[in-house]
Amino acid sequence: MKTVNLGSGSLKVSEIGFGCMSLPNDAKQAQAIIDEAITSGITYFDTADLYDKGKNEELVGNALKGRRQDIILATKVGNQWNPDNDEVKWNATKPYILDQVHNSLKRLQTDYIDLYQLHGGMITDDAEETIDAFESLKKEGLIREYGISSIRPNVIKRFLDKSDIVSIMMQYSLFDRRPEEWLESIGESGRSVVTRGTLAKGLLTNEGLKRAQKMGGYLSYSESELTDVLRKLMDIHDNVHALSLHSVLQNKTVASVVAGASSPEQLKETLAAYDESVALEQLDAARKVTKLDIYQEHRV
Incomplete structure (x- = not known):
């Protein structure tokens, strides 16, 4: 498994990261x-305090016990659960972030977080206060680096201009190429992108046609467009899963694809796709048959 620097910071992450949100709640599973992930060379694990009200962090902390020094551990903050119900409100204030990091550390059973990410962001936030919170945690040694998880261009631009983030987590796939508008400028600024949703809810796997018929559409694609494009992608490469992973990893700004799995078998499929060869001509052909949309909202 190849490892890549995360921006110009101190972290090196595996090109395939593991998205812990998909883990089953059963501890043994x-x-x-x-x-399986660690044996296969995955060193980058991503969770969030939002997932299952913090229980996912507990699950991850238990599963990684004793191997902390071998992995890069990322989590996120900013979504505040109401203790009395399932409502969530956005909270990017400094006091909240400084308080919540200790809860995440306890659940993860560690004394530091490698990558602490703002789990969203709005243009109405006091960005300077939020950035100051992360900088304070870095000085204390509670986090090594920080980043954001956002697809909003106005939020991304503000953090690129005003902060020392090393990474931006964005949804990016052959069926959602909107980040390509910003990848060059993100890379030139010395930051990396880590991706989520690269398999487009399973559409960009070898089960894609079945899923397309059930889903009815995806983003700007209608059901008929999905099935048509999927057939074209299958003609380009007989493993759409591999084509989808390498189409994203080809861009030098992308450091890692964060992929989930609910079983060792699912994870093995992703790892096999990562190991499969995909030619540059095939990647170029895949881009020609997919849409290059841009973000319509949150631009100013």
């Missing part, structure tokens, strides 16, 4: 998947 989760352990089996985490073990």
Whole structure:
């Protein structure tokens, strides 16, 4: 498994990261998947305090016990659960971030977080206060680096201009190429992108046609467009899963694809796709048959 620098910071991450949100709640099953990931060379694990009201962090902390020094651990903050119901409100204030990091550390059973990410962001936030919170945590040694998880161009631009983030997590796939508008400028600024949703809810796997018929559409694609494009992608490469991963990883700004799995078998499929050869001509052909949309909202 190849490892890549995360921006110009101090972290090196595996090109395939593991998205922990998909882990089953059963501890033994989760352990089996985490073990498979580490054995296969995955060093980058991503969770969030939002997932299952913090229980996912607990699950991850237990599964990674004893191997902390071998992995890069990322989590996120900013979504505040109401203790009395399932409502979530956005909170990017400094006091909240400084308080919540200790809860995440406890659940993860660690004394530091490698990558602490703002789990969203709005243009109405006091960005300077939020940035100051992350900088304070970095000085304390509670986090090594920080980043954001956002697809909003106005939020991304503000953090690129005003902060020392090393990474931006964005949804990016052959069926959602909107980030391509910003990848060059993100890379030139010395930051990396880590991706989520690169398999487009399973559409960009070898089960894609079945899923397309059930989903009815995806983003700007109608059901008929999905099936038509999927057939074209299958003609380009007989493993759409591999084509989808390498189409994203080809861009030098992308450091890692964060992929989930609910079983060791699912994870093995992704790893096999990562290991499969995909020619540059095939990647070029895949881009020609997919849409290059841009973000319509949150631009100013």
